[in-house]
Amino acid sequence: MSSNTITTTAITVQGTVADGYERVREEFAAFVAAEEHDPAAQLAAYKDGRLVVDLWAGDVAGDSLSGVFSTTKGAAYLVVALLVQDGVLDLDRQVAYYWPEFAAQGKGEVTLRQLLTHRSGAIGADDGFTAEELADDRVIAERLAGRRPFWKPGVGHGYHALTIGALTGEVVLRATGRTVQExxxxxxxxxxxxDFFLGLPEAERSRYRDVLPMLPTPEQEALLAAGAAGRYNRLPIAFNTSADPSFDLVDFANSPASLAKGPASVGGAGNARGIAGMYAAAIGAFNGRGPLLTPETVAEFTLVHSTGPDLVLGEPSDFALGFQALGLTYPWLGANTFGHSGAAGSLAFGDPRSGLAYGYTRRRFAFPGGAAPENERLARAVYEVAIGQ
Known part of the structure; x- marks a missing residue:
């Protein structure tokens, strides 16, 4: 591994890259140099289970932990995939088979497959959730079970941003007696x-660095105010906009309740090594253990199910079984690449074809939300080196 550091402006890029991956360090340094504010970012990648990129810059260390928002969902979907693989869950059974209360208000025919692919319509509550409620998956599930869906289940898809982890988690709990987190x-x-936790132990709290809010430029501020960023416009209730008092996602991620309980939609705390390592373990041998998923399970869970206009986001989105179908987002990746991004800018994925697992985190929110724009060039640099080797 090459451990050369690069200092650009006042920020030093630290860490190591394997021989041949020097281009990735250069791309990371170029991103750091272009940032107006301290980037406080981490980048990690594994190739066939071997750590080949381990970089960080700004006000974080390589092992610092921070909130990864919806990248957490990948952990919940991995648990579901394991239980399907074990024969404990059946994708084509109705959710109500495991969780009878969910059948209320026209949701009785919703299958686990439809739930995972954001087709149930159970995206939120008209009166909103308090931050304390959103930290508790059981509370979310209990409130949504008796609610009317926001569209006829199965006719379209829309991102269940704050609820999908609780809904799938309740199915897991009813079928196994154990929570997704456990x-x-x-x-x-x-x-x-x-280094990726759904419920951060007290012993690890000293490594946690608070997520920082976005600092948009005046031009970006205008776009956000006008809704031209294209996100969160069609059905904003999915982002808890009706809550009273108003809901602040940054404060929520840093709150003791969210950190302690690790809600499966948005409450994970991790670093780039940890979120990349989860996908390395999913697709191949890792840390002396065999892969979590069989090739057959990977094939099932990476098949695209929902694509096109998203009823919540007001723009196209692509989902496999829960996981984002990232081979469509980044066409240069393998077609069955699967993973998930997070609101502040994090991204993690596994590409079974190349044996590559990627993880990126940043403390400060990137404009306009979701996977930070720099992931395009960072992930592509990692992928092209991995394929070339």
Missing amino acids: IFEERVRAPYGL
Whole structure:
């Protein structure tokens, strides 16, 4: 591994890259140099289970932890995939088979497959949730079970931004008696030694760095005010806009309740090594253990199910079984690449074709939300080196 550091403006890029991956460090340094504010970012990648990129810059260390928002959803979907693989869950059974209360208000025929692909319509509550409620998956699930969906289930898809982890988590709990958080800890995080937590232990709190809010330019501020960024416009209730008092996603991610409970939609805390390592473990041998998923399970869970106009976001989105179908977002990746991005800018994925697992985090929100724009060039640099080798 090459451990040369690069200093650009006042920021030093630290960490290591494997031989041949020097281009990735150069791309990361170029991004750091272009940032107006301290980027406080981490980048990690594994190739066939071997750490080949481990970089960080700004006000974080390589092992610092921070909120990764919707990148958390990948952990919840991985638990579901394991249970389907075990024969404990059946994708084509009705959710109500496992969770009878969910059948209320026309949701009785919704299958687990439809739920995972954002087709149930159970995106939120008219009167909103308090931050304390959103930190507790059981509370979310109980409130949504009896609610009318926001569209006829199955006729379209829309991003269940703050609810999907609780909904799938309730199915997991009813089928196994264990929460998503417990199964993730026992079968994924602890055995593979991942720095990615759904429920941050007190002993790890000293490594946590608060997520920082976006600092948009005046031009970006105008776009956000006008809604021209294209996000959160069609059905904003999915982002808890009706809550009273108003809901602040940054404060929520940093709150003691969210950190302690690790809600499966948005409450994970991790670093780039941890979120990349989860996908490395999913698709191949990692840290002395075999892959979590069989090729057959990977093939099932990476098949595109929902694509095109998103009823919540007001723009196209692409989902496999829960996971984002990132081979459509980044066409130079393998077609069955799967993973998830997070609101502040994080991104993690696994590409079974190349054996590549990628993880990126940043503390400060990137404009306009979702996977930060720099992921395009950083992930592409990593991928092209990995394919070339």
